[in-house]
Amino acid sequence: MAKMKYREALRAALQEEMERDERVFVVGEGIGERGGSYKVTEGLLAQFGSSRVIDTPLSEAGFVGLGVGAAIAGQRPVVEMLFIDFLMLAMDQVVNQAAKYRFMSGGEGRVPLVIRTQGGAGNSLAGQHSQSLEALFYHVPGLKVVMPSTPHDAKGLLKAAIRDDDPVIFIEHKLLYMTDGEVADEPFVIPLGQAEIKRPGSDVTLVTWSHMVLKCLQAAEQLATEGISTEVIDLRTLVPMDVDTVLDSVRRTGHLVIAQEAVKRGGVGSDVAAMVAERAFESLRAPIVRVAGMNTVIPFNLALEKAMVPQVADIVAGVRSALGRSAEVTGVTVS
Amino acid sequence: MSEIGPELLQHMYESAATIRRFEQRAIEQYRIGNIRGYLHPYLGQEAIAVGSIAALEDDDYIVSTHRGHGHAIAKGHDPRQMMAELFGRETGYCHGRGGSMHVASRSVRNLGANGVVAGGLGIATGAALAIKQRGGSELVVAFCSDGSSANGMWHESLNLAAIWDLPVIFVLENNQYAVSTPIRDSARVEHLSSRAAGYGMPGLTVDGNDAAIVYGAMQEPIRRARAGEGPSLVECMTYRHGGHHVNDPGLYLPADELARWKARDPLIVLRDRLTRAGVDESAIAVIDARVEQLLEEAVEFATASPEPSVEELLAEVTAG
Numbered sequence: 001m002a003k004m005k006y007r008e009a010l011r012a013a014l015q016e017e018m019e020r021d022e023r024v025f026v027v028g029e030g031i032g033e034r035g036g037s038y039k040v041t042e043g044l045l046a047q048f049g050s051s052r053v054i055d056t057p058l059s060e061a062g063f064v065g066l067g068v069g070a071a072i073a074g075q076r077p078v079v080e081m082l083f084i085d086f087l088m089l090a091m092d093q094v095v096n097q098a099a100k101y102r103f104m105s106g107g108e109g110r111v112p113l114v115i116r117t118q119g120g121a122g123n124s125l126a127g128q129h130s131q132s133l134e135a136l137f138y139h140v141p142g143l144k145v146v147m148p149s150t151p152h153d154a155k156g157l158l159k160a161a162i163r164d165d166d167p168v169i170f171i172e173h174k175l176l177y178m179t180d181g182e183v184a185d186e187p188f189v190i191p192l193g194q195a196e197i198k199r200p201g202s203d204v205t206l207v208t209w210s211h212m213v214l215k216c217l218q219a220a221e222q223l224a225t226e227g228i229s230t231e232v233i234d235l236r237t238l239v240p241m242d243v244d245t246v247l248d249s250v251r252r253t254g255h256l257v258i259a260q261e262a263v264k265r266g267g268v269g270s271d272v273a274a275m276v277a278e279r280a281f282e283s284l285r286a287p288i289v290r291v292a293g294m295n296t297v298i299p300f301n302l303a304l305e306k307a308m309v310p311q312v313a314d315i316v317a318g319v320r321s322a323l324g325r326s327a328e329v330t331g332v333t334v335s
Numbered sequence: 336m337s338e339i340g341p342e343l344l345q346h347m348y349e350s351a352a353t354i355r356r357f358e359q360r361a362i363e364q365y366r367i368g369n370i371r372g373y374l375h376p377y378l379g380q381e382a383i384a385v386g387s388i389a390a391l392e393d394d395d396y397i398v399s400t401h402r403g404h405g406h407a408i409a410k411g412h413d414p415r416q417m418m419a420e421l422f423g424r425e426t427g428y429c430h431g432r433g434g435s436m437h438v439a440s441r442s443v444r445n446l447g448a449n450g451v452v453a454g455g456l457g458i459a460t461g462a463a464l465a466i467k468q469r470g471g472s473e474l475v476v477a478f479c480s481d482g483s484s485a486n487g488m489w490h491e492s493l494n495l496a497a498i499w500d501l502p503v504i505f506v507l508e509n510n511q512y513a514v515s516t517p518i519r520d521s522a523r524v525e526h527l528s529s530r531a532a533g534y535g536m537p538g539l540t541v542d543g544n545d546a547a548i549v550y551g552a553m554q555e556p557i558r559r560a561r562a563g564e565g566p567s568l569v570e571c572m573t574y575r576h577g578g579h580h581v582n583d584p585g586l587y588l589p590a591d592e593l594a595r596w597k598a599r600d601p602l603i604v605l606r607d608r609l610t611r612a613g614v615d616e617s618a619i620a621v622i623d624a625r626v627e628q629l630l631e632e633a634v635e636f637a638t639a640s641p642e643p644s645v646e647e648l649l650a651e652v653t654a655g
Contacts, residue, residue, distance in 0.1 A: 025468065051468055057498070062491025065457010066464060072446055073396070073465035092488070096451050097458065104437040105447065106430035107651040141652045 002185055007177040009151035010040045010116075013158035014078065016187065018048055021076060024162055025052040027063055028080030028116075037082055038118065038177045064090035064115065068098045068167075071113040076162060084119035084171060085128050091136075098167040099142030113167045116158070120173040120211055120261055121293075121309045126300040132210075132262035132293065137169045138238050138271070144168040144192055145238040149213035151181035153236055156190030164192060173211035195242035197249070201231035204255040204319050207246055207272055209235040212259050212310070219259075219315035230319060238268055246272065247280045254285035255322045259315050264292035291318035339547050341612040347389050347546045348605045349622045351381040354405040355602055356630045357414050361404070361421055361435075364634060365581050370421045374435045377405035379544075379576035380508055382601035384409040386549025387476055387506050387569070390557060396444045396466075396475040398459040401436045402508075403448030406478055411443040418633040424640035431643040432651070446475075452513075453483040456492035456505075463501035463566075474502040474560040482513030484527050493568065497534040500565035504556045507570040508543060514579045515587045528570035536566050543571025544601045547608055576600075 004012070018024045025048075026041055032055040035042030045053040056063040060081065067079040081087045087094065094115070101109045121130040137145050146161055146168055148154040154172070161168040198213060199220050208216045213234045220230035231249050235241060250256050256276055258269035273288045291310045299305050358376045365374055377384070384405035388397065399406040407417060412428065420427025421435050428440050439447030446462055449455035459477030466473050483489050484507065496503050507527055511518045524530065531538025537559070541552040549571055556567035574596035578585030585593075609619060 054499075057494065059491035059495060061488050062457060062460070062495050065454075065488065065492065066461040066495060067457075069398075069446070069458035069461020069463075070465045070468075071461070072458060073462035075461075075465045075468060077461075092451055092454055093457055097449075097454055101447070103651045104429055104433040105439045106428065106432050108429075108441055109439060109447070 001182040003180050004151045004183040005177065006151045006154050006172070006179050006181070007038055007040050009155040009181075009183050010158055010172070011042065011044070012183075013155045013162070014041065014044060015047070017159055017162045018044070018052065023074065023076045024078065025054065025075060026078045026080060027054040027056055027067060029056055029058060029082050031055060031080050036080060038174070040116075040177075041080065060086050060089035061093055064093040065097065067113050067115070068093055068101070068111060071111045071167070072101060072109055076112045078114045078116055078162060081115055081117035083129050084117045084133050085131050087115065087117055087133070094137070094143070094167070094169070095140050099140050102166065103142060110165045111167045112165045114158070114161045114170055115168070116170045116172065118172040118174050120175060121298050121305055122175045124300055124302050124305060127297040130298040130305070132260070134171055134238060135262060135267050138268050142167070143239060145171065146192060146236070147171045147210040147238060148236060149176065149210055149234050151179070152183045153190060153196070153234070155183055156188050157192065157236060159189045160192050163189065168192070171210065175211050179214070190236070192237045193240035193242055194237070195233050195235045195245040197231060197245070198234045199230065199232040201229040201253070203229040203253055204257060204322055205231050205233060205246065205249040205253045206257045206259060206315070206319060207233045207235065208259040209238065210261065212261050215310070215312050216259050216315055218312045219319065222312065222316055223319055228319065228323065228325070243275055246276060250276055250280050251283040254283055256284065257289045257291060257315070257318050257322045259291040259310060259318065260293070261309055262293055263295045264290060265295045267292055286322055286324060289318045289322040291315050339550060341609070341614050343389065344547070344605065344609050344612050345614060345618070345622065347385045347550070348602075348609055348619070349626065350385045350389070350409050351546060351602055351605055352623060352626045353414060353629065354381045354384065354408045356626050357404060357408060357417065357633070360630045360634055361418065362581055364422070369638065371423070372434055373401070374421065374581040375402040375579065376577060376581065377402050379596065379601065380510060380573045381405055382546035382604065383506065383508050383543045383549055383571045383573060386546035387553050389546070390550050390553035391476065392473070394444060395473050396446055396462050398446045398455045398462070398475060398477045399438070399448040400455065400478050400480060401448060401450055401452065402480075403438060403478070404435070407438050407445055407448070410445050412438065412440060412445065414629055414633040415636040418637040419640045422637040422640065423642070424637060425643040426636070426640040453479065453486035453488040456483070456488050459503050460492050460496050460501055463496065463503040464499065466502055467499070472561055474504065474557065477503055477505050479505055479507050480513070481507065481509040481511060481518045481522070481527060484530070485513070485521050493534045493536070493566070496566040497536045500563055502560035502563070503566045504553065504560060505566065505568045507568060508573055509570050510573050510575045512575065512579070512588070526570060528568050531568040536568060538568040538570065540570040540572060543573035544596070544599045545604045546601060
C-alpha cells in the first residue's frame with residue numbers, strides 16, 4: 001500500500017488506462033501543459049502527446065459532443081469538465097445524445113464515454129462553482145453516476161468507468177483532491193455498483209457518498225463516544241446503486257439516516273429513503289432522517305456557505321434524532 | 336468537376352427516386368395510422384443526400400438530422416428495415432426504439448439521425464477526431480440545416496473541426512425555413528457559407544437541387560479532408576415541398592416560391608441530365624419500376640413485422 005493523494009490516484013488511473021488501451025484519451029480545458037485546474041492530468045501530455053491529451057477552447061457543448069462522437073466511433077474518451085456547474089452548458093449532449101444513443105439505436109451503438117467533473121462547496125466559490133448536481137444525472141436513464149470519496153476508490157472506480165461501455169458521469173469533489181489515503185500497489189479495478197461499508201455499526205445506518213463520507217466518519221466517531229454504533233455506508237456509485245447493501249444494513253440496525261451535500265429537495269437521498277421505505281419498511285423502528293443542504297443557492301460568504309451545507313454536527317444531530325435520543329434538530333435537518 | 340457519366344447519373348437517379356417514393360409511401364402509411372409520431376419528409380431535398388453521398392466511399396461516415404430518411408437511404412440503408420422502424424417494429428433498424436428521427440446503423444456507417452437540431456454535430460466532430468487519432472483516411476459528412484446555423488453547437492463544432500483540421504464536411508441543407516421561420520429572419524448574411532471564413536475554413540454555396548452539382552462541389556472538400564487539411568462548409572440551396580412535418584400544411588410557404596422550386600424538382604433535374612447523357616426513357620422506366628417494387632416490399636415487410644416485446648424494454652439501459 002502506498003499513501004497517495006486523491007488527485008494522484010486519479011492521475012494514476014488515467015495513466016494506467018492510457019498505457020493499457022490506446023483508444024483512451026483525455027480532452028478538456030487547460031488539461032495539457034497546465035495539467036488541469038486541480039492538476040489531475042499533470043504529466044500526461046509529456047507521456048502521451050497532444051493527440052491523446054487535448055486542450056480545448058471554452059466550448060463545453062462542443063467538446064462533450066465531440067467526446068460522444070469519438071466514443072460512438074470506437075475511441076474511449078475521458079472528457080474533463082472543470083466544474084459540474086459548467087456541464088449545464090452541455091446538457092443536450094449528455095442527456096439527449098450520450099444517454100440515449102444505445103437505447104435508441106436498438107442496442108447497436110455504444111457510448112464508452114467518461115465525463116470527469118467536480119462539484120461541491122467549501123472554497124467560497126459561490127453559486128456557479130460549488131453545486132452538488134448529481135441528482136440531475138441520476139435522474140436520466142442511460143447514464144451511470146460515480147462519486148468516489150477516497151483515493152483508493154477514485155483510482156479503482158475511474159479505471160472501471162473507463163472500461164465501461166456506457167456513458168459515466170464521474171463526479172469528484174473539490175475538497176477531496178488534496179486528501180491522502182492508502183492505495184493498493186497491485187493493479188485493481190473497483191466494479192461499478194458496489195457500495196462499501198466504511199465503518200461497521202449496529203445501531204443506525206448512515207448512507208452517504210463523496211466528500212460527505214469524511215464528515216459522516218467523523219460524526220460516527222463522535223457518536224461512538226456517546227455509545228451510539230453507526231454503520232457508515234459509502235454508496236460510491238449512485239447508478240447503478242447497490243441498494244442491497246443499504247437494505248441489509250437497515251434490516252440489522254432498524255434506523256436510517258441519509259447525509260448528502262446536495263440540496264434536500266429532489267435529491268438522491270430522497271430516492272434512497274423511498275427505496276428503503278418500499279422494501280424494508282417492516283425493519284424500520286423510527287422515521288428515516290435526511291441530512292442535506294438547504295434548498296437554496298450556495299452563498300459566497302464562508303459562514304453562510306458552512307451553514308448551507310451539512311456539517312459534522314448536523315449529521316450527529318440527525319443520527320440522534322433518528323434514534324430518538326434528542327429532540328434537538330438543526331435547521332439543516334428539517335426544511 | 337470530376338466526370339459524371341451515365342452510370343453515376345443512373346445511380347443517383349435511382350437513389351433519389353427511392354427516397355421520393357419512400358417518403359410518399361411513408362406519408363401514405365402515416366395517414367392510415369400505421370406510422371405515428373413525427374415524420375419530417377425529405378421531399379424536394381433529395382439531390383443533396385444523393386449527390387454528396389455518391390461522392391463518398393462506403394467506409395465514410397455520415398451524421399444525419401431529424402429530416403434524415405434521404406441521408407439514410409442514400410448511404411445504403413435498406414428501405415424495408417427503414418419502413419419497419421417507422422412502423423415501430425422489432426425488425427426496424429432500432430427495433431422500434433428510435434423511429435423516424437433516430438435511424439442509425441453501423442453497417443452503413445450512419446452515426447444517426449437526431450431529434451435535436453444541431454445535436455448531432457458533436458458526434459460528427461468526435462467521429463472525425465477518432466478517424467484522425469487512428470490515422471484513418473475516412474471522413475465524416477455532417478448534414479445540418481439553415482436552422483442549425485443559429486445554434487451554438489453549430490458554432491462550437493465548426494470551430495473545433497477547424498482548429499484541429501478534422502476530416503469532416505459540413506453539408507448545410509438550406510431549405511430556407513427553420514420550421515416556419517424564413518432564413519431572412521434569422522441571418523443577416525446572404526450566404527450562410529460566408530460564415531466559414533470566420534472559422535478559417537473554405538465555404539461555398541451551390542444549387543442543392545442538382546445532384547450533379549452537389550456531387551461536383553464535394554470533390555475539393557473531400558480531397559482536403561483526406562489530405563488532413565481540415566473541414567469545409569458546403570451550403571446547398573434547396574426547398575421543402577411541404578411543411579416541416581407531415582402534419583404541418585406549410586401554409587407559410589408562399590405559393591409562387593414553392594411553385595418555382597417545384598419546377599426545379601431534383602428528380603426533374605436528374606431526369607434532364609439522364610436524357611442529355613443519352614439514357615433513354617425505357618431505361619428510366621426500368622429504374623422507376625424497380626423502385627416501385629422495392630417500396631411495395633418495404634411496406635409489406637413493415638406491415639408483416641412483429642411488434643417489439645415489452646419484456647425487453649429494459650434492455651439497453653442501466654438498471655438499478
